[in-house]
Amino acid sequence: MILNGRTIENINKGDIRIVIVGCGGLGSNVAMNLVRAGILSMELIDFDVVSESNLDRQFYFRDQVGRPKVTALKANLCRIDPHADIQCLNVRISDDNIADILSSADVVFECVDDQSVKELVTRYALVADKLVIAASGIGETNMKYPAKVRKISDKFYVVGDFATDIRTGATPMSAKVAIVAAQQADILLDILKYHT
Amino acid sequence: MKLIGVDELSDKSRQYFIIDTRRQQEYETGHIVGARVLPVDYWLKEGDEYGSTRGTKMVFEKDFISLLYKMGVSDATEIVVYDDNHGRGSARFWIVAQQYGIENVGILDGGWHNYVSNGLPVERGVCKYQPSGYPSQIRTREYIISLSDLLTQYPLLKIIDARSDEEWSGKDLHGNPRGGHLPGAIHLNWEELISHDTAHTFVDREEIVSKASALGLKRDDAIVVYCQAGVRAAFVAVALIYAGFENVKVYDGSMCEWSRDPSLQLEKEIMKILINDQEVEFAEPMTVSQAVRDFVVTGEEIIMHNGKYLSRENCDKCIIADGDKIDIIKFLAGG
Incomplete structure (x- = not known):
């Protein structure tokens, strides 16, 4: 697999540029799973601050309410591994800044909440030939709406139940969101462990 | 020849x-x-x-x-x-x-x-003629077959289509109202019989024979060749005659005539396409946009064609082919 002109086999694991766009239920749990697996270098993108309502499913703590998600998440990741090398960008991603934010990425995790931003991030990353791991459908329980992994190409995966939509009333719940996030992280771990 | x-x-x-x-x-x-x-x-x-x-x-x-x-x-x-x-x-x-x-x-x-x-x-320059006398006797021979004779003799004939792969499959209509090929026809693209060196000569007799044999043609078969308007068909017919096939004719009306008569059948290749891992059959050539019409809801979906991203503009241009894989990714809110 070629990432930004480099063959993945020739890239040092710590040298792969991973960008996590959105640090809510998906992004915070993807980052947590990667750091626990020894992937310590990544960039976090989010515009939001931690709120009390996030604590039912996102990897934050009560004393972090009010802090920007990116810095709170970095602190939590560094408590797992002090060597974690985390870059933070506290911005809302849009048409105007997406190229600046993603152009040097090798891997893009699409972990955004808003449907049109999900499309924006995925389209950009596909056109720019990144390894893209996106999500669609993360609500309710996994028993009722099981999450699947769709491998569209070697460099494009979408995880989710492809049915539940938060905008039309589905409830995001901790276990299901964690399952989807864990599957997203699992895809990259699988590629790095078995396909390089 | x-x-x-x-x-x-x-x-x-x-x-x-x-x-x-x-x-x-x-x-x-x-x-x-x-x-x-x-x-x-x-x-x-x-x-x-x-x-x-x-x-x-x-x-x-x-x-x-x-x-x-x-x-x-x-x-x-x-x-x-x-x-x-x-x-x-x-x-x-x-x-x-x-x-x-x-x-x-x-x-x-x-x-x-x-x-x-x-x-x-x-x-250089214009052509000068020096007329000769009119021939005493003309013996006409049967190198051309009409539509009515073709239909009468159809079951006895080996029919060869000399056109391109896209015309044969029906993807390229070539200005005809309908696409595809004559029922039971055998495809022999005329370009296979020109050598691909710079001289563009005919390929060797042996090669013509081996290509024809591979298609199940025998020297004494009654063969009829057609194309769009009888020119490429003449080329294939002449090549076969050159290689020793004895009974070869050109259907002069070709697809130009056949496709305009609604009572005459055409065979088309059915294209099998995977759309979101579901097999869908198409008989007509069409763009990706047309093929995914029943699957698209918002128009904002991301369309992947054989693992490659297609912009909306390219979805309108890209023509589907047998075996294509199309994935439609619809994003649902929540993260």
Whole structure:
């Protein structure tokens, strides 16, 4: 697999540029799973601050309410591994800044909440030939709406139940969101462990 | 059927009557020394290539013969014909000439381009004729088959389609109202019978025979070749005759005529496409946008075609093919 002109086999694991766009239920749990697996270098993108309502499913703590998600998440990741090398960008991603934010990425995790931003991030990353791991459908329980992994190409995966939509009333719940996030992280771990 | 090498034209002991089938203007800009011009279009395509529904597009026998004799052809003449379209114009001339009993016709192998690239002498200017006497007797032969004869003999015939892969499959309509190929036809793209060196000569006899055998053709089969309007078909027919096949004819009306008669069947390849891992069949060529119409809800979905991202604009341009895999990714809110 070629990432930004480099063959993945020739890239040092710590040298792969991973960008996590959105640090809510998906992004915070993807980052947590990667750091626990020894992937310590990544960039976090989010515009939001931690709120009390996030604590039912996102990897934050009560004393972090009010802090920007990116810095709170970095602190939590560094408590797992002090060597974690985390870059933070506290911005809302849009048409105007997406190229600046993603152009040097090798891997893009699409972990955004808003449907049109999900499309924006995925389209950009596909056109720019990144390894893209996106999500669609993360609500309710996994028993009722099981999450699947769709491998569209070697460099494009979408995880989710492809049915539940938060905008039309589905409830995001901790276990299901964690399952989807864990599957997203699992895809990259699988590629790095078995396909390089 | 004789193929004449370009070097043979300079043999002073033979008096060839050379006929150039290119356009008048090309002829006047430069032609083989002594050649007469008889553009293919003059006696092949009367009227619009696609608009005509006539059964035969050939010039009438009387007109063809009198034209040749006005040009100076006589009973004893040894004709050599050439073109600049890889033998198609010459092959068409050959078939029509045989049909009307002008038997002594050879094709210049590799045509005009091969001649010029060998540095052989050319001349410019208009064509001068020295008419000869009208022939005493004409023996017509059966190199052309009409639609009605084709239909009567259909079960006994081996039908060959000489067109491109896209025309054969129905993807390229070529101006016809319907696409596909004649029922039970065998596909032999005419381009497979030209050598792919710079001279563009006919491939060897052995190669023609081996290609034809691979398609299940035997020397004594009753073979009918068709294409769009009878020119590429003439090329394939001439190649088969050159390789020793004994009973080969051209269906002159070809797809131009057949596709315009709604009572005549056409076979099409059914395309099987995977859309979101579900098998969907299509009989007509269409764009990706048209193929995914029933699957798309918002129009904002991301469309992947064989693992490659397609912008909305390219979805409108890209034509589906058998075995394609299309994935439609619809994003649902939540993260």
